[in-house]
Amino acid sequence: xxxxxxxxxxxxxxxxxxxxxxxxxxxxxxxxxxxxxxxxxxxxxxxxxxxxxxxxxxxxxxxxxxxxxxxxxxxxxxxxxxxxxxxxxxxxxxxxxxxxxxxxxxxxxxxxxxxxxxxxxxxxxxxxxxxxxxxxxxxxxxxxxxxxxxxxxxxxxxxxxxxxxxxxxxxxxxxxxxxxxxxxxxxxxxxxxxxxxxxxxxxxxxxxxxxxxxxxxxxxxxxxxxxxxxxxxxxxxxxxxxxxxxxxxxxxxxxxxxxxxxxxxxxxxxxxxxx
Amino acid sequence: xxxxxxxxxxxxxxxxxxxxxxxxxxxxxxxxxxxxxxxxxxxxxxxxxxxxxxxxxxxxxxxxxxxxxxxxxxxxxxxxxxxxxxxxxxxxxxxxxxxxxxxxxxxxxxxxxxxxxxxxxxxxxxxxxxxxxxxxxxxxxxxxxxxxxxxxxxxxxxxxxxxxxxxxxxxxxxxxxxxxxxxxxxxxxxxxxxxxxxxxxxxxxxxxxxxxxxxxxxxxxxx
Numbered sequence: 001x002x003x004x005x006x007x008x009x010x011x012x013x014x015x016x017x018x019x020x021x022x023x024x025x026x027x028x029x030x031x032x033x034x035x036x037x038x039x040x041x042x043x044x045x046x047x048x049x050x051x052x053x054x055x056x057x058x059x060x061x062x063x064x065x066x067x068x069x070x071x072x073x074x075x076x077x078x079x080x081x082x083x084x085x086x087x088x089x090x091x092x093x094x095x096x097x098x099x100x101x102x103x104x105x106x107x108x109x110x111x112x113x114x115x116x117x118x119x120x121x122x123x124x125x126x127x128x129x130x131x132x133x134x135x136x137x138x139x140x141x142x143x144x145x146x147x148x149x150x151x152x153x154x155x156x157x158x159x160x161x162x163x164x165x166x167x168x169x170x171x172x173x174x175x176x177x178x179x180x181x182x183x184x185x186x187x188x189x190x191x192x193x194x195x196x197x198x199x200x201x202x203x204x205x206x207x208x209x210x211x212x213x214x215x216x217x218x219x220x221x222x223x224x225x226x227x228x229x230x231x232x233x234x235x236x237x238x239x240x241x242x243x244x245x246x247x248x249x250x251x252x253x254x255x256x257x258x259x260x261x262x263x264x265x266x267x268x269x270x271x272x273x274x275x
Numbered sequence: 276x277x278x279x280x281x282x283x284x285x286x287x288x289x290x291x292x293x294x295x296x297x298x299x300x301x302x303x304x305x306x307x308x309x310x311x312x313x314x315x316x317x318x319x320x321x322x323x324x325x326x327x328x329x330x331x332x333x334x335x336x337x338x339x340x341x342x343x344x345x346x347x348x349x350x351x352x353x354x355x356x357x358x359x360x361x362x363x364x365x366x367x368x369x370x371x372x373x374x375x376x377x378x379x380x381x382x383x384x385x386x387x388x389x390x391x392x393x394x395x396x397x398x399x400x401x402x403x404x405x406x407x408x409x410x411x412x413x414x415x416x417x418x419x420x421x422x423x424x425x426x427x428x429x430x431x432x433x434x435x436x437x438x439x440x441x442x443x444x445x446x447x448x449x450x451x452x453x454x455x456x457x458x459x460x461x462x463x464x465x466x467x468x469x470x471x472x473x474x475x476x477x478x479x480x481x482x483x484x485x486x487x488x489x490x491x492x493x494x495x496x497x498x
Contacts, residue, residue: 011475011476011477011479011480011483012472012475012476014479015450015451015475015479017450017457017472017475017476019472043483043486043487044479044483046486047479047482047483047485047486047487048451048479048482050428050432050486050489051432051436051451051482051486052451052452054428054429054432054433055338055429055432055433055436055452058333058334058337058343058346060333060343064333064343064347065329065330065333067347068325068329068333068347068350068351068354069322069325069326069329071351072325072351072354072355072358073318073321073322075351075355076318076321076355076358077318
């Protein structure tokens with residue numbers, strides 16, 4: 001084995017890290033014969049010993065190690081202890097947030113229910129909208145969605161604006177109705193007006209009494225009560241007056257159980273079509 | 276009885292244990308027990324683990340990082356990681372190897388954070404070493420100048436160690452200073468034994484050059 005090759009393996013050979021027993025024996029034989037390589041091997045030994053002596057354990061004092069232990073244990077205890085909840089998290093607790101949302105919804109729903117009746121047109125104009133619930137009456141009349149009546153300062157009953165607008169071909173929002181619907185709308189209004197006149201003179205009878213709710217008042221009684229109410233509003237006997245002072249317009253909504261009745265002062269000539 | 280039977284079966288199978296292996300297995304069981312207790316929340320068991328391993332951890336950290344403060348911070352981080360990853364430790368695993376690996380990784384992270392700050396001052400002797408060396412020097416007839424020369428040698432050798440590439444330094448520290456075998460070093464560094472041998476060989480050659488310079492300067496002073 002040549003010196004250059006031996007010098008290459010010497011760093012491992014001096015600490016027994018060389019693998020292969022044959023190679024170690026070859027280096028050993030070479031070192032026994034070569035003075036130069038033996039000197040280099042000695043230098044490796046010396047530097048290794050010097051290095052090990054210089055970098056022995058640092059030998060820090062006990063307080064140094066105690067400081068490390070205490071710091072680590074304190075950190076572990078801090079990590080294991082859950083932090084107390086902050087004011088923010090207490091205020092915005094999830095369960096509390098859900099409860100607050102639910103309470104807000106309930107309050108809003110209650111307010112909406114209470115405020116809805118106050119929006120109906122109950123004012124000094126004596127104009128009233130009466131919804132008659134008649135479970136037995138079929139929805140044979142045309143369905144007209146009525147816009148809300150506006151409040152006026154007059155004490156007299158006037159024809160509600162929506163029908164004036166419908167007669168003019170406009171809706172409550174000011175939009176014009178399609179022309180093809182105008183004849184049908186006028187016919188419906190005429191039918192309603194005629195029906196009102198006949199309803200004020202004679203009580204309306206239901207076509208059948210089959211399937212009547214036993215707890216509900218009789219249909220005749222209901223209609224009679226309505227007629228009385230209408231007559232009272234008109235200021236004269238509903239059953240006896242041939243020419244009532246008010247006009248009654250009944251509108252069947254999409255719900256067959258709800259019918260809307262509009263009362264308005266009678267025109268001089270009811271047969272005259274609305275303009 | 277069962278243990279005796281198992282031991283006899285192992286003997287018959289030719290699976291003999293050397294005294295070193297027996298000590299290693301005993302130490303492994305000892306640490307496995309302590310770790311099981313620490314996992315269960317026994318703080319005293321973890322403190323016991325720290326007491327038994329802190330000098331080893333601090334020594335490696337000091338050799339890798341070169342100064343007291345960095346070694347202390349690294350040791351704290353090592354034990355915090357050990358505690359954090361106690362669940363990942365397997366009882367059949369070598370605890371010392373696991374601990375060395377964590378220590379080397381922490382030191383690498385710390386060195387990266389610190390950057391390439393490199394000067395000889397950080398390898399100065401610790402105050403306790405100086406205190407201990409002074410009476411020793413007096414008792415052995417070593418004068419103050421020789422004592423200063425020795426401290427300087429140590430600082431220069433540590434500086435030389437710091438100049439080594441990180442992997443070579445880790446391999447040399449574990450092999451020459453901690454006394455691990457090449458195979459153990461390879462396991463700790465997650466490398467191959469042949470790679471570790473190459474790294475150790477290169478590191479020893481570089482250190483020899485440093486030491487020769489040092490010895491030459493020492494010889495020149497003496498003359």
